[in-house]
Structures are given as C-alpha cells and as structure tokens.
Amino acid sequence: EPEVTQTPSHQVTQMGQEVILRCVPISNHLYFYWYRQILGQKVEFLVSFYNNEISEKSEIFDDQFSVERPDGSNFTLKIRSTKLEDSAMYFCASSAVQRNTEAFFGQGTRLTVV
C-alpha cells in the first residue's frame, strides 16, 4: 500500500538553527501539505502546495518557514531560525485530487528545539 514517508523521525536542534524536514508523498498525488501538532494540542494546518507553488498557508507559516519540491519525489519544509515554540510533531500529507478529498499522512517528524 502506498504511503507518505518522512525523515527524520526525530530531530533535535538548537534554538536559532535551521532545520529541513523531508517528505516523500504518495507518487500519483497532486496536493502536498505540512501540518504540525504541538504536544497535547490539535493538528494545525501550515501550508498546502499544488502545481509547484503554495496554494494556501496559515498564519503560523510566517517568513521563517518555506517549502520546496526540489525534484519529482521529495517535498521539504525548512524552518530558518528555530524557536523553542517550534517544538512539535510535523506531519506531511498528500492527496490525490484537487478538492474535497481525504489526505494521507506520514508518520511525522518530532522536532525538539532546545
């Protein structure tokens, strides 16, 4: 069964450092997303990406964040200068068609900023 894969599973970084979280979406999917979940809180939308550009982003997704699809398979989230409050589980997801369809999630990257 096709699945979304994310690396690394756990990343520890010092405050102020840059991190890149990596994802390989399901191969025939068209929409790609990043979500985050702070411990004990709900899953929050960060950004959606379609046709090689951002289609929607939330207030959380400020100038410190960027996304890229550097090749035909990878989808990355970069946080330029991490803050303590960026500590969370980051989930990548993908979906097959444009609208009203379910998304499938990767197993997540747990980011800990110290």
Next chain:
Amino acid sequence: RKEVEQDPGPFNVPEGATVAFNCTYSNSASQSFFWYRQDCRKEPKLLMSVYSSGNEDGRFTAQLNRASQYISLLIRDSKLSDSATYLCVEGGGGGNKLTFGTGTQLKVEL
C-alpha cells in the same frame, strides 16, 4: 469561535458497547468532512469520509446534518483496539486544507 468543535472526553466504555461522538463545525459552506483516528504520538489515519447521505463501514457509521452543522460517528460492538483519539475534520478551501477538531478520546475497557 472554534471552527471544528468536539467533546474531548475521555469516553470510557466496556468492550462490546456502542458509542457515539458528535462534532460541530462553523463554516456552513464546507463541502467535505472526515473522521480520522489518531493513536498516541502517531499520525492521523483516515477512518472514513462523511457524505451528505451518511455512510457505513462495518461497525462504523458516520452521519452529516447540514441544517445543524454537525457530524457524528457511531461505533458499534466496540473493541479494545478501537481505543484512540477520534478527530473530526473539515475539508476544502482554496488550498484544500483540512481543519481538525481537538479530538475525542475513546478508551474501551474489558
């Protein structure tokens, strides 16, 4: 106002019981709704989509009430393995984003 609202629970039920969760949403223009399941420290996994006519998948039944802007999930004959957090999710928007509720925790006990 919260976009998607759920009772956080926990709901503690004996094995074999029937349990129902409700969820309300604020965007009357929303077109798609889903129930996801999340185990502790794991990713959300799609349980089922929710359609206007309602739908059933084995022991699980989902209903959508557009007039009252709520969706429900019914679990029959609950199993120990059903213990998880059930996430009510609204889909759509320009970027096809999903909006999650805080989740309802279910604990099925012997």
